[in-house]
Amino acid sequence: MKAHDFHATNEHDRRQRRFDFTVHKHPMVRNALQELFHGKCAYCETKAGVWGGLEIEHFRPKGGVVRPDGTLLPDHYWWLALEWDNLYLACIQCNRRHRSSTTVAGAARPEIVGKGDRFPLEDESTRAVVLADWEQLANEKPLLLDPCRDDPTEHLVFLTDGLGGWCLSGSASSLVDPGWARIISM
Ligand SMILES: [Zn+2]
Numbered sequence: 001m002k003a004h005d006f007h008a009t010n011e012h013d014r015r016q017r018r019f020d021f022t023v024h025k026h027p028m029v030r031n032a033l034q035e036l037f038h039g040k041c042a043y044c045e046t047k048a049g050v051w052g053g054l055e056i057e058h059f060r061p062k063g064g065v066v067r068p069d070g071t072l073l074p075d076h077y078w079w080l081a082l083e084w085d086n087l088y089l090a091c092i093q094c095n096r097r098h099r100s101s102t103t104v105a106g107a108a109r110p111e112i113v114g115k116g117d118r119f120p121l122e123d124e125s126t127r128a129v130v131l132a133d134w135e136q137l138a139n140e141k142p143l144l145l146d147p148c149r150d151d152p153t154e155h156l157v158f159l160t161d162g163l164g165g166w167c168l169s170g171s172a173s174s175l176v177d178p179g180w181a182r183i184i185s186m
Helices: 005-006 025-037 170-174 176-185
Strands: 053-056 087-089 096-105 109-113 156-158 165-167
Touching: 025 053, 025 087
Parallel strands: none
Antiparallel strands: 053 087, 096 109, 156 165
16 A cells, blocks of 8 residues: 555544555665764764664654644655655654753753654644645744755754753744753754
8 A cells, every 4th residue: 555545444444553664774764864864863973883873864753743732633744755855864862762861050850852753833723734734834933953965053043051052943043942942952
C-alpha cells in the first residue's frame, strides 16, 4: 500500500499503525546528508559518535504531530516524508523524547526533552492543511528554529546563569517552552 492510500483510509482502521517509509534510509540519502551537515547534528552540532550515530530526522514529523495539548494530528506531515528539504540529521538526544535533568539555581529539575513528534507552532490555527505545498507551509510559524533557514543569532542569547542560549523567537518569546529552547541551544 502506498503512503497516500494508507492515509486515505479511515483513521480508526489504521490506529496503532504507521506507514513504514524506507526510501529516505537508503545509504545514498544518508551519505548525502552526512556530507551536507558535515557529520553533525543539525540542531546541536554534536558529531556522530558522541551519542551514537546520527539519525535521519524529519523537521516536520512524518508520522503525525503531537500538539502542545498532547493530542495527535495523525496525518501531519506524511507527504513530506521523502521531501529533501524536510530531511535533516540529528543526534539521539535532540531527535528522541527522553527524560533528562538540568540543574537550575543548584536544584535538579527533571524534564522530558527531545523533539520526537513535536512541531509546535506560535499559532495552532496556522497549521497547514494536509498535502499543503511549500508555499502554504511557509505560512506556519514554528516555535522550533529551523537550523537550515533561521539565523540563530537573531533568536538566541546567552544567559548570565550559564544555562546557555535561549530562544527569543520574535514575538513568540513568551510562548516558548524552556524544553524547546534547550533543544536548539545546547
Ligand atoms: Zn543534537
